[in-house]
Amino acid sequence: MVSPFLLFICFILFAIPFPRNCHALGNLTAGQTLNLTETIASATNAFVLGFFIPRGSPSQGRYLGIWYYDVPQTVVWVANRESPIPANDSGAVLLLPNNGSLSILDGNGRKVWSVGDLPGSGSDAFAELQDSGNLVITQSNRANRVWESFRYPTDTFLPNMQFIVNTRTSESVLWRSWKSPVDPAPGPFSLGLDRYGQQLYLWNGSVPIWRSGPLRGRTFTGISNMSDFSIFGFNPMQVGDEYSISLAPNFTALTRFALEYTGEIKEYEWSSSNKSWNQAWLQFTTPCDFYDRCGDFSVCYQDRPEECECLTGFKRSSGGCVRQRPIGCVDKNSSGADAGWNSGNFEPLLRMKPPDHGTLNQSIVGQEGCQQWCLSNCSCTAYAYAQGMGCLVWNEKLVDLQQFMGVDDGISLYIRLDSQKKKSPAVIYGTTLASAAICAVGLYLLWRYWGRLKSFSRKPKVGDGLKEAQSSDITSLQLVTHGSIGPINARDEESHQLPLIDFNTLRAATNDFSDANKLGEGGFGLVYKGKLPEGREIAVKRLSRSSGQGLAEFMNEVKLIAKFQHRNLVKLLACCIEKQEKMLIYEYMPNKSLDAFLFDPAFSRQLDWEKRFRIVQGIAKGLLYLHQDSRLKVVHRDLKPSNILLDATLNPKISDFGIARIFGADQSQVNTTRVVGTYGYMSPEYALEGRFSIKSDVFSFGVLVLEIVSGQKMTRFYHEELLLNLLGYSWKLWKEGNALELLDPSLEGQCSEMEVLKCINVGLLCVQDEATDRPSMCAVIQMLNSEAANFCEPQMPAYYSRRRLLDNSSSSSDAYPIRSRTVNGLTVSEVNPR
Ligand SMILES: *[C@@H]1O[C@H](CO)[C@@H](O)[C@H](O)[C@H]1NC(C)=O
Ligand SMILES: *[C@@H]1O[C@H](CO)[C@@H](O)[C@H](O)[C@H]1NC(C)=O
Ligand SMILES: *[C@@H]1O[C@H](CO)[C@@H](O)[C@H](O)[C@H]1NC(C)=O
Ligand SMILES: *[C@@H]1O[C@H](CO)[C@@H](O)[C@H](O)[C@H]1NC(C)=O
Ligand SMILES: *[C@@H]1O[C@H](CO)[C@@H](O)[C@H](O)[C@H]1NC(C)=O
Ligand SMILES: *[C@@H]1O[C@H](CO)[C@@H](O)[C@H](O)[C@H]1NC(C)=O
Ligand SMILES: *[C@@H]1O[C@H](CO)[C@@H](O)[C@H](O)[C@H]1NC(C)=O
Ligand SMILES: *[C@@H]1O[C@H](CO)[C@@H](O)[C@H](O)[C@H]1NC(C)=O
Ligand SMILES: *[C@@H]1O[C@H](CO)[C@@H](O)[C@H](O)[C@H]1NC(C)=O
Ligand SMILES: *[C@@H]1O[C@H](CO)[C@@H](O)[C@H](O)[C@H]1NC(C)=O
Ligand SMILES: *[C@@H]1O[C@H](CO)[C@@H](O)[C@H](O)[C@H]1NC(C)=O
Ligand SMILES: CC(=O)N[C@H]1CO[C@H](CO)[C@@H](O)[C@@H]1O
Helix, strand or coil: CCCHHHHHHHHHCCCCCCHHHHEEEEEECCCEEEEECCCCCCCCCCCEEECCCCCCCCCCCCEEEEEEECCCCCCCCCCCCCCCCCCCCCCCEEEEEEEEEEEEEEECCCCEEEEEEEEECCCCEEECCCCCCCCEEEECCEEEEEEEEEHHCCCCCCCEEEEECCCCCCCCEEEEEEEEEEEEEEEEEEEEEECCCEEEEEEEECCCEECCCCEECEEECCCCHHHHHHCCEEEEEEEEEEEHHHHHHHCCCEEEEEEECCEEEEEEEEEEECCCCEEEEECCCCHHHHCCCCCCCCCEECCCCCCECEEEEEEEEEEEECCCCCCCCCCCCCCCCCEEECCCEEEEEEEEEECCCEEECCCCCHHHHHHHHCCCCCCCCEEEEECCCCCEEEHHHHHHEEECCCCCCCEEEEEEHHHHHHHHHHHHCCCCCCHHHHHHHHHHHHHHHHHHCCCCCCCCHHHHHEEEEEEHHHHHCCCCCHHHHHCCHHHHCCCCEEEEHHHHHHHHHCCCCCCHHHEEECCCCCEEEEEEECCCCEEEEEEEECCHHHHHHHHHHHHHHHHHCCCEEECEEEEEEEEEEEEEEEEEECCCEEEHHCHHHHHHHHCCCHHHHHHHHHHHHHEEEEEHHCCEEECCCCCCHHHEEEEECEEEEECCCCEEEEEECCCCEECCEEEEEEECCHHHHHHHHHEHHHHHHHHHHHHHHHHHHHHHCCCCECEEEEEEEEHHHHHHHHHCCHHHCCHHHHHHHCHHHHHHHHHHHHHHHHHCCCCCCCHHHHHHHHHHHCCCCCCCCCEEECCCCHHHHHHHHHCCCCCCCCCCECCCCCCCEEECCC
8 A cells, every 4th residue: 555645745756847848849830739748938948838837736736837948947927827737637738729719628628728819710820939938829920919928917027028008998917916825826916007007006906005106217206216126117108098117128137026925026036146036126125115004194204113194284183194274275266366375385295105196297397387287276285296207296185105215216295285384485496595505404414314313303394494406406506507518408307306515514524624534536626524413424525616617517417416326326415506615415435436445455355256246247237327227328438446436335336427428319429629537448539539439438347347357457557578558468368368367366266267257358348449349338237147258259459559559669668659637636637639
């Protein structure tokens, strides 16, 4: 007698839950079947379609599913979720008939599941699993798409999928969780766009438990720190009645968003070194993320002990808060006269998740217009305006309010106050910046970063002197004319608001700009370490007063950085414009800049290979964001180790945008007669001919990579015997197959040869002489992430051959045929085009 338990074990051992490579058909044509052990693989073996048994399933029923070819047991789609093939049925097949629909037939030929009505005689019906993971049924020689699995997802959102809602019929494509880890049947949780197409909701049954907030540009306003987890963002699109949101194209990382059976949405990234999925993001990070945690007119604060607090002018009641006094607004009567009109009295709340049930009007442009729209209706309780989102107004209750912690998170929400609390509009939109702005920006900063301090009122009051200087306010000071800054067009102007901070606060913070507090010199100014009275450390960049050109650079930097949100770009916290002084206040980086580590023998050991590789990847991501993923196309022009700051975890941040240039969408190259940059990092076409493009930054990036690998400073390294600079020397070693000799000796024995070679290869491709030969940052990131080590063979790097030519005529020990000139005693050098 064999015990049933042993039988069960044998069954588990011998059943192949995920058949693979048994018989990988490429596709199904009309009349073909797929049996229980056969599979269909996509063209480049990214995904597999076949029958599987969920691991640990007690019933051992079989499901038709799609899973990753290379990644064990990660099912991304299930067909017959509710009707598994019983374990004792070995005769079931998937059939693509000549007529009828794609069906699963059990051993007795009964239809268990079917999709896609093939009209007429579907003799050329064709089912194909695409490399995106999409199972597509076509007809009429593949011209006519009858059905695709991406329209009928289960619990996984893949990079090429779209969130879709039909704005006419309100039908939405829904993701539905599994019932349990072993049962693919639909569970209670579903995810999809709401009927207005504004935002994603997660429902438990029919009750919303989470929402994303509407999109602003490419990020969701209701998700905290979103730029950290998705540098590519999401793209909205309207085609006919269909509104869709997709991940930006060319999203290459092996990643997926899964709606877990627990109701959590998790983003996973595949780590090929760990051979495991790493959780990259989770939608519930604080209790405030749960839908409507606090009730009506009540804000959820994740950092306060009370958590839920009423809005100003509201008092606690059951189910949230209620208005203490009526709003005091009389609707315009039919003749349009506005007797008793409430003329606009709003309290701003920063970094807010937009409340639910807003009405979005994207044709209203500008905050003023949005406010007017709200004022024109007495039932309007709040409004919010942001570029890339439009004007949102709320006409009833405000529910699901939350204030975020991240500086760039959320939007500014303007809550309508009752008329008794009226404040002078002059304070809110005062044109005299000086008094309003300067007197209490300290308070503002206090609130902004230390809102927890009990001694301060719960929320910032306009009367506290809070003043958000928008970039338009700065320009209205007429410090600078628009034309001199670059092609910023009005459409691109973000409504990002940047606080002003007053000069005396900064003077106190930096100990009167003492030498002891000096951190270094950047383009056009000195940088000081400062400490605000409350203890926060800041870095203050003070523009040298003498440099006339500095002003344009200053405005350039303010405008640029205020718009950026990326973990690999340094964050601008505030600025100061007072009398002759122009200062930028940044987050303070305790680890200073990359060159302080890399080129100092005492510290370079701290940068082991893993850290260096992460730094290379971080810089690449930051640069990609500048080149194509922010709303602007920006060429940095001065990428070098001293402009790469390192935070406490050695995460790199690109800084110093003093000479960065914004490119118009259709501009790919600019000619200039004023070449500014740093000796050693400028591409030849820029240094010699004044032409620059994003490929000039790619060149500088290549130099940086070679410096990071070798630990050698470009401008210091010169091989006396070979008469070669760092680029030429690297290329020579590469050509001879000795590239590993370039590696910093302090790294020996502790790193992956493949990664090192990959970096050197990428570095050499980036420093090629011809700009068009250099890869884009997008391609660089793909190469850095790829498993292969060999890409294109790099051509001879820039400056290599020129050096050779010069050898005969010159015995200068300069590595370059460029004469540098220091401007204002700073690290910026200028080269005149020839
Ligand atoms: C279908 O799959 C077969 C391999 O089974 C392959 O030879 C053929 O090219 C595929 N057809 C198409 C249109 O992809
Ligand atoms: C499926 O078909 C292949 C050949 O096409 C055959 O070798 C295999 O045994 C079949 N499997 C089942 C379960 O029928
Ligand atoms: C599978 O087992 C069930 C009962 O356990 C039985 O009713 C059914 O006929 C069996 N099917 C096959 C194909 O043997
Ligand atoms: C499909 O074709 C089969 C024979 O080829 C026929 O028996 C069946 O009725 C057809 N079904 C439909 C829906 O046309
Ligand atoms: C979903 O709803 C059910 C009851 O309707 C409840 O028991 C469960 O806790 C809810 N789950 C979540 C995550 O909200
Ligand atoms: C690999 O796993 C370890 C621990 O499980 C983790 O600390 C590390 O970050 C992972 N590495 C990657 C590249 O994900
Ligand atoms: C509208 O208000 C004006 C001014 O208060 C008043 O003269 C007029 O009669 C009102 N019209 C109506 C229809 O109430
Ligand atoms: C949006 O605002 C414009 C201009 O104020 C107005 O004409 C339009 O009717 C509004 N759209 C909606 C849907 O309210
Ligand atoms: C105010 O808004 C409400 C809700 O959207 C709407 O029903 C009402 O007609 C609006 N009133 C006016 C005067 O526009
Ligand atoms: C977002 O970032 C801020 C500071 O950068 C941090 O305090 C907060 O915890 C982060 N929030 C989430 C959800 O990660
Ligand atoms: C830049 O100069 C090159 C020649 O050096 C010329 O072909 C090109 O048109 C110029 N581009 C612009 C934008 O002026
Ligand atoms: C670099 C890269 O892969 N670019 C591709 C991005 O996607 C568009 C369209 O989807 C392709 O045309 C590009 O080649």
